[in-house]
Amino acid sequence: MKTRILAPAAALAAAALLLTGCTDNNASADGTIRVNSTSDACEVSTTSAPGGTLNFSVTNGSDKVTEFYLLADDGLRIVGEVENVGPGLSRDLVVIAPEGNYFTACKPGMVGDGIRAAFAVTAAPAGQSVNADRAALQETAVNLYSAYVKDQTQQLVEGTTEFATAFAAGDVKKAKELYPAVRMHWERIEPVAESFGDLDPILDAREADLEKGDDFTGWHRAEKDLWAPKGYTAMTQAQRQKIADKMVANTAELHSRTQELTYTADKLSNGAKELLDEVATGKVTGEEEAFSHTDLWDFQANVDGARIAYEDLKPLLTENDSELDQALETNFATLQGLLDQYKKGDGFVLYTELTEAQIQELSAAVDALSEPLSKLTAAVVK
Structure with missing residues (x-):
């Protein structure tokens, strides 16, 4: 079970700029979005990605067990999560996310509301479809x-x-x-x-x-x-x-x-x-x-x-x-x-x-x- 109620979206918007250690780079050549969770930062390699299947590779660079979340725009609903990532370890999170506004969040020590940042999912690439x-x-x-x-x-x-x-x-x-x-x-x-x-x-x-x-x-x-x-x-x-x-x-x-x-x-x-x-x-x-x-x-x-x-x-x-x-x-x-x-x-x-x-x-x-x-x-x- 989760230990803390998640903060409202209004609080997130103000907190994101103060708390995040996010870097605005690009995803890897294969589309993987790199996440480095440390004791005081949540470094995400990009702040946006095209809609469809998102692949996050989460690495724990701290000495505490961490978690990573993709949250909906209200800051409450969990779209996807990776829990119990030990120090020095990596875990993958694969989710299907449509176009919209989201938040990424790392939770070092698995306590509190986490270190959050805004994340945008843009329109899916033209022609992308799922086999009928x-x-x-x-x-x-x-x-x-x-x-x-x-x-x-x-x-x-x-x-x-x-x-x-x-x-x-x-x-x-x-x-x-x-x-x-x-x-x-x-x-x-x-x-x-x-x-x-x-x-x-x-x-x-x-x-x-x-x-x-x-x-x-x-x-x-x-x-x-x-x-x-x-x-x-x-x-x-x-x-x-x-x-x-x-x-x-x-x-x-x-x-x-x-x-x-x-x-x-x-x-x-x-x-x-x-x-x-x-x-x-x-x-x-x-x-x-x-x-x-x-x-x-x-x-x-x-x-x-x-x-x-x-x-x-x-x-x-x-x-x-x-x-x-x-x-x-x-x-x-x-x-x-x-x-x-x-x-x-x-x-x-x-x-x-x-x-x-x-x-x-x-x-x-x-x-x-x-x-x-x-x-x-x-x-x-x-």
Whole structure:
């Protein structure tokens, strides 16, 4: 999950000139846009590019893990992102972006609003088009995924309402039973939910990610009250009701916004990779569910979402790169087989019941899947 709400576009416009270390050079001969993220600058080799497929090559020149984003002109919606880029490493971001105004942003240390600059996408080159057959396959893929998101958000609304009722009433047993199962609907579509930079922090921020002055609300606030740590003072009924009401209202808003979203093939494939990054940086470390230790439910849901996106894109991938398709199919199956070992009834064992060796085995399987998954976008947008 993202740790900070993104600043409004008005603030971005003023901040861009002050914060960016952007250089206005050209893209590489092959069209690649070079990005160098340092501790205090986000150097992008060009401030504009023609519409269509954009290829960013992101290098981390600092001693901190960094992230890179292409944001829409409101500064909130995430068009594409690369997370967890370690010091000295490089990662690629491939997105399809139509003509319009955007922002690039590097986030050294993965905290704060990032170092941003305006980025313009101009008209696509004359004559650029997508093969009609592939266009039909892409349309089918995005329609299938759109239906999936709508279904998951609808179930999230229903589940959140049920959970909030139990939580506000002090029905701890029922609320604990509902908590991990309902959250799976959020986790399956996490990149979509996170694209709404105002809703994600108030629904899914972890206490450890908050900065001074931030309100602690949403799922993890309820989690702490249900699985109270030593020395914790329980919320009053009025306080629980306030948290519950906000969760229901904000989840309904999320559902409303997702009904009008449009998708492209690159958003599906990049979203699948983002879900694996979520597993690697939060779930497999046990940091996401710090009080309930229900991380394996989240783990499974992230894998579910990534697999759905991959399967929707499979006809495109099979046509372009059958070898990559086979690698993804094999690695998804291997990771799922490991997760199945920890199923218990309708859910999973608590994360604290896993041994260090078992955690390392899961982590290695995530890494093995993440590598070929990082190549999916380039294969399906050809």
